[in-house]
Structures are given as structure tokens and as C-alpha cells.
Amino acid sequence: MKKFLVAVVACLMVFAVAEVYANNAGCGFGTAIMQGKQGKVFEVLAVTTNGTSASSTFAITTGSSGYKEGAVIGVNMVDVYVAENMDSLATDIAAGRGEYVDTLAHLMKVENKDAFKDMLHKNFNKIYSSKDITSKQVVANIRDLQNS
Known part of the structure; x- marks a missing residue:
């Protein structure tokens, strides 16, 4: 049995x-x-x-047998990165420079990193719109700014 x-x-x-x-x-x-x-x-x-x-x-x-670079199922590295580095990223965005914002630009595959950092810096209050903002909201706000 x-x-x-x-x-x-x-x-x-x-x-x-x-x-x-x-x-x-x-x-x-x-x-x-x-x-x-x-x-x-x-x-x-x-x-x-x-x-x-x-x-x-x-x-x-x-890199054979069906392997696709970066094909991590259900994981968005930008979301994970922002969630793990919220405070440090906010500091860098407020300053308009820094390794955390550089890494974010790399993860988001931004071509013009200087313009990206400037855009983030100028729109800090739109990105971090409240003290209780979540990392998902931060990412959404950044993407909205990129698309506008």
C-alpha cells in the first residue's frame, strides 16, 4: 500500500x-x-x-541547449535592485550621481546615462512621492518619467 x-x-x-x-x-x-x-x-x-x-x-x-541570457522566470532585476537599495538609491538620485543610480541605469539598459541621472535628479519628488512609497511604485514612477 x-x-x-x-x-x-x-x-x-x-x-x-x-x-x-x-x-x-x-x-x-x-x-x-x-x-x-x-x-x-x-x-x-x-x-x-x-x-x-x-x-x-x-x-x-x-550558452547552448535552449539557454537564453537573462531568462530568469518571474524576476525583474530592476524591481529587486530598487527594493534592496531604496535608501541608498534615494540618496544618489537626490544628489544626481552615485554608484546606485549608475547601477540602476545599467540594469534598465539606459543609453544616455547622464541624461537619465539628470532626469531622476530633477524629478526626485515625483519618484519618491511619499515617505511610505514602495519600491514597485518607485520603479513605476521612473518608468513613467522615461516614457513621458
Whole structure:
């Protein structure tokens, strides 16, 4: 009975993994051999092959087997950076210069960094519109300024 329950749980976990990795089996040997095939079965096979063969590490290191630079699922590095550096970033924006604002410009792939820093400096009160502002709001305010 225990073996049966373990088998059922294992099968359910495979389908759960399929849902999590729907349309994104990651990179690795499994992704390469299942390329172009649609459906949960192929996604599960790709994920399983990637996981059991440890080919994802090789793919990331060499840039092969479906690896895409910067393809971090569900993570926006700008959001993480601003959240982790709110106070220091505010200080740099208020001053119009500094390593925190330089790093932000790099993460946001800004071409004209001097104009970007000047824009942030001149609009400090629009970016940090209240003392209780969240990092997500700061990022949204910066993006709004960039698009205006």
C-alpha cells in the first residue's frame, strides 16, 4: 500500500512540475531533444531529462541547449535592485550621481546615462512621492518619467 501511495504521489508531482514549467522546460539536453514538440508529455520529458542529466549546468555555462541570457522566470532585476537599495538609491538620485543610480541605469539598459541621472535628479519628488512609497511604485514612477 505504501509503495502504491508513493507511486501516486510521484505521478502527481510530475504533473505539478508540468504545470509549473508549462511552455518553459528550462534549458538542457531535454529541451534540445524535445524542441518543436508541443504538449505536457513532451514538457515533462524535457524537464525530467534536464533534471536527471544535470545538463542545465552545461547549457548555462556554454550558452547552448535552449539557454537564453537573462531568462530568469518571474524576476525583474530592476524591481529587486530598487527594493534592496531604496535608501541608498534615494540618496544618489537626490544628489544626481552615485554608484546606485549608475547601477540602476545599467540594469534598465539606459543609453544616455547622464541624461537619465539628470532626469531622476530633477524629478526626485515625483519618484519618491511619499515617505511610505514602495519600491514597485518607485520603479513605476521612473518608468513613467522615461516614457513621458
